[in-house]
Amino acid sequence: MARLNVNPTRMELTNMKGKLKTAKKGHKLLKDKRDELMRQFIELVRENKELRRQVEKGIAEANAHMAVARSVMSDEALNVALMLPMQEMSLEITEKNVMSVMIPVFETKFKTADANDIYSYGYAFTSSDLDDAVKALSDIMPLMLRLAEVEKSCQLMAAEIEKTRRRVNALEHVMIPQYEETIKYIRMKLDENDRSTTTRLMKVKDMMLEDAHHYSEKQ
Amino acid sequence: MFKIAAMGDKSSIYGFASIGLEIYPIEDPQVAIHQLRSMVDGGYAVIFITEELATQIESELDRYRELPTPAIIPIPGIQGNTGLGMRNVSKSVEQAVGSDILSDA
Numbered sequence: 001m002a003r004l005n006v007n008p009t010r011m012e013l014t015n016m017k018g019k020l021k022t023a024k025k026g027h028k029l030l031k032d033k034r035d036e037l038m039r040q041f042i043e044l045v046r047e048n049k050e051l052r053r054q055v056e057k058g059i060a061e062a063n064a065h066m067a068v069a070r071s072v073m074s075d076e077a078l079n080v081a082l083m084l085p086m087q088e089m090s091l092e093i094t095e096k097n098v099m100s101v102m103i104p105v106f107e108t109k110f111k112t113a114d115a116n117d118i119y120s121y122g123y124a125f126t127s128s129d130l131d132d133a134v135k136a137l138s139d140i141m142p143l144m145l146r147l148a149e150v151e152k153s154c155q156l157m158a159a160e161i162e163k164t165r166r167r168v169n170a171l172e173h174v175m176i177p178q179y180e181e182t183i184k185y186i187r188m189k190l191d192e193n194d195r196s197t198t199t200r201l202m203k204v205k206d207m208m209l210e211d212a213h214h215y216s217e218k219q
Numbered sequence: 220m221f222k223i224a225a226m227g228d229k230s231s232i233y234g235f236a237s238i239g240l241e242i243y244p245i246e247d248p249q250v251a252i253h254q255l256r257s258m259v260d261g262g263y264a265v266i267f268i269t270e271e272l273a274t275q276i277e278s279e280l281d282r283y284r285e286l287p288t289p290a291i292i293p294i295p296g297i298q299g300n301t302g303l304g305m306r307n308v309s310k311s312v313e314q315a316v317g318s319d320i321l322s323d324a
Binding site for chain 2: 038041042045046048049052055056059060062063066067070078082085087088089090091092093095102104106109110111119120133134137138141144145147148149151152154155156157158159161162165
């Protein structure tokens with residue numbers, strides 16, 4: 001494996017050890033973050049799928065009513081009936097922090113006091129199927145908003161999980177092995193230096209003793 | 220205060236007007252892309268878009284996936300369900316996990 005290009009000194013060794021410790025700690029924390037995010041994400045996705053099924057069913061129903069209304073009423077009458085909506089819906093968004101992912105929380109606001117104030121027409125010239133269609137849509141609306149909330153959260157969390165996963169992998173498979181390798185390299189270099197110093201000293205000592213006592217000549 | 224909008228062919232989204240959504244009857248993908256871009260900064264929290272229209276501008280929609288707002292939610296139009304919505308959910312799972320582990324037949 002690639003080792004970092006550093007000078008094999010005691011100073012660098014201490015540095016590397018510190019970095020390795022930090023990397024390991026970071027790795028553990030990120031791994032925990034990933035696991036928790038994943039757990040919440042899976043829960044959210046399940047809810048997302050369920051909501052989607054319900055919403056799609058509800059809209060199909062509303063569309064069916066609408067189609068009938070459309071066939072019974074003239075286009076003009078329909079346009080006139082729906083031209084000026086009574087109700088206006090708006091949202092307040094607050095954010096919720098889930099493992100450092102900001103997910104939106106919606107709060108619905110209506111313009112008129114009564115949320116059921118949805119029929120923007122007198123009943124004289126419209127088909128009752130239009131009422132059904134509008135009612136069906138209004139019934140499904142809270143679910144649709146919850147769906148929007150959950151689906152957006154899923155998308156945001158998916159992006160965050162992907163990022164975290166990459167970081168965890170980078171630490172686990174690149175950074176940490178790299179540091180370990182470098183530490184090993186510096187240690188071996190330092191040991192080697194020690195040994196070479198020892199042998200040099202022994203040799204020098206031998207030579208000095210030889211100078212002083214002339215052992216080789218006496219034999 | 221954030222607004223909610225519905226976008227797509229007229230017959231699919233007309234009903235939403237009565238319950239207080241802003242409707243944008245658009246069928247041309249180019250116009251839709253243009254409209255979306257101007258809506259992103261325009262204080263819209265949720266944009267419901269019919270699946271027929273969404274399939275045509277999928278790459279554009281992907282750009283808004285990771286922004287906190289707006290949430291662009293595909294809904295089935297009057298032509299019926301194309302399964303795009305569910306596919307989008309699977310896409311999130313795939314992005315997060317690596318493969319779609321929650322797909323049920």
